[in-house]
Amino acid sequence: GAVVSQHPSRVICKSGTSVKIECRSLDFQATTMFWYRQFPKQSLMLMATSNEGSKATYEQGVEKDKFLINHASLTLSTLTVTSAHPEDSSFYICSARDSGHTDTQYFGPGTRLTVL
């Protein structure tokens, strides 16, 4: 149980384009999902908290107009990186909070974004 999928696993795009990343909880409902970014050899940095049916909450320093988050259902959240630049290249990981299991966050497999 507690499986979270993420798609795509890897994407390469040109500078200035937009990229959408999907995060799905497969066997539980998640009213709250989280989006993280991780640079090489660094820990996870929380970007935003995604809540089903309401606006996302962004961490300080994260541009909400650049990183669009939509939590359309209890099992799906999407992150769209708009007008991507090379400095946006990173490992993006989502997690879903299982409120039925001590509020543990389960992580998706991650998406490696490379912006040329």
Next chain:
Amino acid sequence: GQNIDQPTEMTATEGAIVQINCTYQTSGFNGLFWYQQHAGEAPTFLSYNVLDGLEEKGRFSSFLSRSKGYSYLLLKELQMKDSASYLCAVSHNTGFQKLVFGTGTRLLVSP
């Protein structure tokens, strides 16, 4: 503010026992998680402590002392596949119970 400290790297030998420490200073503490992360992969859940004491799960155990702001992850009978980063994360009792991660401890298990 929040401050979570872990050693950067540790090395150990196959079959041995290793203890990875985590200290934290935070307000609104609502539990502490340990995750394992292999290079290039997402973290996987190992353990959760919200009350003081030891939680044992197979070869892995985790301990928490809330008064001291201290936790450790104990790995027994180390295997080569245990070489990974181990992340300590503190949950906050905000409405979303978000996690704040430590920098992670890279563990290298040698033969």
